[in-house]
Amino acid sequence: MNIRNTAALAGLLVVLLAGCATREPPVATKPAPPPPEAAEPAPPPAAPTETYSRLAGRKIKPIAATPITIKTNCTYRDPTGYGGTLELQVKESQVSRFAAEIRVPKRGKCNFDFKDFRQTATEPSVTLMSNKGTCTVRMWEQEGKVTVAFNSCKDRCQGNSFDYVWPILVNTKTGKCS
Numbered sequence: 001m002n003i004r005n006t007a008a009l010a011g012l013l014v015v016l017l018a019g020c021a022t023r024e025p026p027v028a029t030k031p032a033p034p035p036p037e038a039a040e041p042a043p044p045p046a047a048p049t050e051t052y053s054r055l056a057g058r059k060i061k062p063i064a065a066t067p068i069t070i071k072t073n074c075t076y077r078d079p080t081g082y083g084g085t086l087e088l089q090v091k092e093s094q095v096s097r098f099a100a101e102i103r104v105p106k107r108g109k110c111n112f113d114f115k116d117f118r119q120t121a122t123e124p125s126v127t128l129m130s131n132k133g134t135c136t137v138r139m140w141e142q143e144g145k146v147t148v149a150f151n152s153c154k155d156r157c158q159g160n161s162f163d164y165v166w167p168i169l170v171n172t173k174t175g176k177c178s
Helices: 003-020
Strands: 070-077 083-091 094-104 108-113 117-121 126-130 136-142 145-151 168-171
Touching (some): 070 168
Antiparallel strands (some): 083 094, 117 126
């Protein structure tokens, strides 16, 4: 290597190192916030209709903690062919009849029968737990509809049809479901 190449390489090295050695502008630090005073916990809602703090300013209404009473024997189907049947009888949040079949096009169907479940809760939602397995069915009423939702119920379904199961909604006035 000749002296010119060595000098050029040394100059390039100096320029690169000088670029790395620039100082960053000082960062303005914010003063630490004052220590929080002992905040009093929010009082519990006085009634089920009171708006909870997390729902304030939103159009979401809290679910009323009132007993569910509904009786229906309905069939539903959407334009894609997804649908099913539901027999449901609940009085004062006590389930006396529950049978559902959900059909998922090109996937199979799911079957649920009350004899395979035990009721474990009435509030805030009616809860049915499978006698065998992990399947849980929950029911709650909100804005004139009872929702029947299914959780961890693959063992009640054919193939992977449970991956496509939606809750069943029942209109409390008409008994129609969707």
